Amino acid sequence: MRYQPNSHFMRLFELFTSAPDSIGQNLQRQLGAAHSETPLLVATGTDLVLFPGGGRPPATVNFRKGTRGFFEITAVSHLGLAIPYLARLRELGHPGWEADARELIAQCRVVQDFNNVSYWRDEVAVTAWRGHEEKITDLVDYTCATTADYLERALVNPELLDFEYLRANLLDGDGPNAVPVPFNDMMAATFALAALDAVHRTLKWLHEQPIDWARLMVIVAGRAGRLSAGLTWQTNNVCPILYEASERKLDPARLIIAPFAPTVEIEELADSEACARAESLYRRLWYSSMSSAQMSGLMWPNYPAFEKRIDQSPVVDEDTKVVNAMPVVRSVHDKRAIVTRLRYVMEDPAAQIATAGSQFMLDQLSANGNRPELVELPGFTYTTYPAGSRR
Helix, strand or coil: CCCCCCHHHHHHHHHHCCCCCCHHHHHHHHHHHHCCCCCEEEECCCEEEEECCCCCCCEEEECCCCCCCHHHHHHHHCHHHHHHHHHHHHHCCCCCHHHHHHHHHHHHHHHHHHCCHHHHHHHHCCHHHCCCHHHHHHHHHHHHHHHHHHHHHHHHCHHHHCHHHHHHHHHCCCCCCCCCCCHHHHHHHHHHHHHHHHHHHHHHHHHHCCCCCCCCEEEEECCCCCCCCCCCCCCCCHHHHHHHHCCCCCCHHHEEEECCCCCCCHHHHHCHHHHHHHHHHHHHHHHHHHHHHHHHHHHCCCCCCCCCCCCCCCCCCCCCCCCCCCCCCCCCCCHHHHHHHHHHHHHCCCCCCCHHHHHHHHHHHHHCCCCHHHCCCCCCCCCCCCCCCCC
């Protein structure tokens, strides 16, 4: 027979914490009502929603997947992974690796044939990429052509899928049969381009909002990438962007990462009643986490307090063998740190993939007044890609 706690004890338990009218719930509601004018920012995996307080309508922005160029540039970036993944499938004896390779070859040729400057300049039309359209066209043409050619040769000579050969001649580009531009550089470039756009638009939107950063409440809600990713300040892509946008006025203790909190669709907020319900829900969620934090200071002021700290990122050099946090990229030429970040986001399940390219873009945009034309992009600014056939 399954154990059941005594009902008298359960009622005692519920009176403090779990019943709808419990002491704890009442405090959370009271705090929420007392601070209904306090601004609240909700960040999901794709959107930012600012509830200014006082029943005023929210402001919103989409900063990721719904934006122009994200899927295009990410699809090309993935080609740097696709060949090693096919090599591993072959090692493991997967019967379909050759069919997968042929399908990828065919699609690379389709994209290569379609790719042109006009598409990137007039259709995708990303503000942060303005002036880079010809070079992006060349990057895409080169990556698709090189992927297709490499796999066509590998189907005839599978030794090209040996990882030592692949690393030297495709990824690092220091082997005797190296491709013209190493795919490590291409992946650094595509990550940087995606981050440049997302960070630039997010900073622009945040700077346009009349935010009282010292009072701002923040909830990072729901999933962003892998289920295990982005659960700490250091591994979440949004936290450092908000911190820099605030000129470091945002109190890290007022930011809560809540992976199981419900997310909100921007379209739903057009309905005033649905919007009010969403705001009320997020305010309750924030105080459900923070009411105990506030009470602890009142109860135990003479004992050591918890301080939410933003740790400094490590620096890597030629002697660095292991890192336990995302390393900082110090310059556009800091290739060891740039590629280490690519490895880190794949190796640490807690890391969001997008963070691989964001730090250096954020640092530069923050330093130059959010002007993307002044940003140096790894694997792109000082890298020449062969001219595409369909410029």
